[in-house]
Amino acid sequence: MSVKTDLSTPVASRSMPRRTIPGLDFDHMMVANRHGIYCLPTEFAEREIGMILTRGKVYEPDMLHFLCTRLGDGDIVTGGAFIGDFLPALSAAMAPGALIHTFEPHPVSFVAAETTLRLNRIGNVHISPVAVGEAPTKLPLKITRAGSGAAIAAGSRIVETADAGTIEVEVVRLDDLVDASRRVGVLHLDIEGHEAPALVGAARILSDNHPLVVLEAGKPAQRAAFLDQLETLVPAAAYRIGGVIENNTIFVPTAKL
8 A cells, every 4th residue: 555645844943943832841842844833842852753843844644644534524543642743634634523532651742742732722632641451450651761761752662560761650441541422433553562452452442433443563473463353353344454554554444334
């Protein structure tokens, strides 16, 4: 599957990163691309997404374009939110009355994402300061690299064992995060290896909605494992692999509800 997008640098001001937002208790800067304005914590500025945003460009532009063109008139579940870099574009593409359901367990990233929503005056996003998984619990989230203390930024991830570089975060099921009355058309997860438990916790969403599913899975073995899991969780949807965009695999339901 091939998706064409305009990868040219959008209009952005080099002076914008020097401007900050009053009231935030961490060092930060404002950056912009063609989709919106973002609150970027300074500790993330030298990481991949931070450097892309400070250049006025878009992270995973083909993936973002694909999602925006596949929303239809339903809701999207997407996460982790990081600083909200996907949210302005997705918000603008949503049908009237549809919602974005997202989550971000990293405390600094969550506040940055909330600030991004305010900067862009976005009102169709529900964001929660949690991780998602198989069942409600608390788990360690890795937020700094071993030995260096350097921020992992968007790569923060749930791990099995707590250490000096982790914090404890709340974990919820996606089925509990999204009201059963909502119709979900797209489920998009990029959560650093925790996608499989998150899918278990989204069994009701999958069964009731047969959404298009997009998962970070750049390797064939990962794709095969996720396909097997979807076939087990919701066999009636008859999911098939529809393509790969920027290490994200698209799983298409081939059976109608």
